[in-house]
Amino acid sequence: MRAYHVAAPGARAALQTLPRPEPAAGEILVRIKACGLNFADLLMLDGTYQETPEPPFTLGMEVAGTVEAAGPGVTAPAPGTRVAVFCGHGGLAEYGCFPAARAVALPDAMDAVTAAAFQVAYGTSHVALAHRARLAPGERLLVLGAAGGVGLTAVEIGRAMGAEVIACARGAEKLEVARRAGAHHLIPADPERLRAEVRALGGADVVYDPVGGALFEAAFRACRPEARLLPIGFASGEVPRIKANHLLVKNLTVMGVYWGGYMAFRPEVVRESLAELMRWHGEGRLAPHVSHVLPLDRVEEGLALLRERRSTGKVVIRPD
Known part of the structure; x- marks a missing residue:
């Protein structure tokens, strides 16, 4: 195989x-039809991701x-079952x-x-907004990197949860993608x-912040009292420093979110x-946005799209 x-x-x-x-005990062998790329893949290539495996x-x-x-001891899912992993x-x-x-x-309605x-x-956006931040209807949600892989889903899920969504992204094209996903307000990615x-x-x-850097600092200063800040990642390459005295004065809460850790x-x-998100998708409440679908021999092109921030939503590789 390739x-x-x-x-x-x-x-x-x-x-x-x-x-x-060949599948070991507790494993299944999957013929892969599609693989989603993530910013963490770039970190893994650099050896800086928190769960980079040993080569x-x-x-x-x-x-x-x-x-x-299926390997020994596995009774489900059975061969022939379509799965995501x-x-x-x-x-x-x-x-x-x-x-x-x-x-x-x-579900039958979801393609590979x-x-x-x-x-x-x-999954990242739903756990962050529903489980960690307990986002409530009528609250104002600010999403940084709002046209990226996770940011765009935060816009969509925030709108579905009844929030007033502010999308921050780089350039008119990306802001338009966020608007179509449900953002109420659009702001260019300029800290001031x-x-x-x-x-x-x-x-x-x-x-909701997958970017970090100066945009996090600007968002921090634009919070209401008792706001919750969700660091999701640091696509800018700069991990922000958080001043505890500022947290104290405005009664702010910072909540780290690492979906894979759960x-x-x-x-x-x-x-x-995921069960709730699958229901929402089946009900037509979610519309996943994939900007590029590429074959396996163009995977480096797909990774470059992420690295250079030229994609919107997700980039998916099809091995077949």
Whole structure:
């Protein structure tokens, strides 16, 4: 099979031909139809992601495909079942072996590309807004990086939860994507404008931030008393420093959100969240946005789209 693989420590990732894997106990073999790219894939290539595996490994965090075989002890999902899997790595290949417990059966109405773009982005935003921030109807939600993979889902989910959504993104095209996803207000990604315009609207109750850097600082200063700030990631490359005395004065709360971490210590949070999101999708309340679908031999082009912030929503790779 073909796979986008890191063969050894210090080696450059490349498309290689590898033996097709066989499922071990507790695993399923999936014929992969689609793999969603994430910013964390770039961090993994750099060796800076918090869960970067030791080489050799294959990149790709979330997949959709069909179960081909089951390892010892696995009774479900059965061969032939269409599934999505948050695998952490191993997805940018034609086949992969993954823990059966992480597989989610797909509804008939959800195609493989949509499913591969769904779990990390929608799961992160839903857990952040519903489980962590307890976003309430009528609250004002500020989303930074609002046209990106997770930011766009935060706009959509925030609107579905009844919030007044402010989208901050770079450029008119990306702001238009956020508007179509449900944003009520659009602000260019300029720190001074962000701070002034959010304050003019009355301030933010919840800040969803996958960007970090100067935009986080501007959003922090535009918060209302008792606001909640959600650091999701640091696409700007700059991890902001938070002044505790400012938290104190305005009674602010900062809540870290690492969606994948829940798989280790509270997996039921992820399961319940994804079940609700699947229902919402079935009801037509969510419309996943995929800006690029590329074949496996163009995976480096897909990663460049993320690195250079030229994509909107998700980028998906189709191994077949």
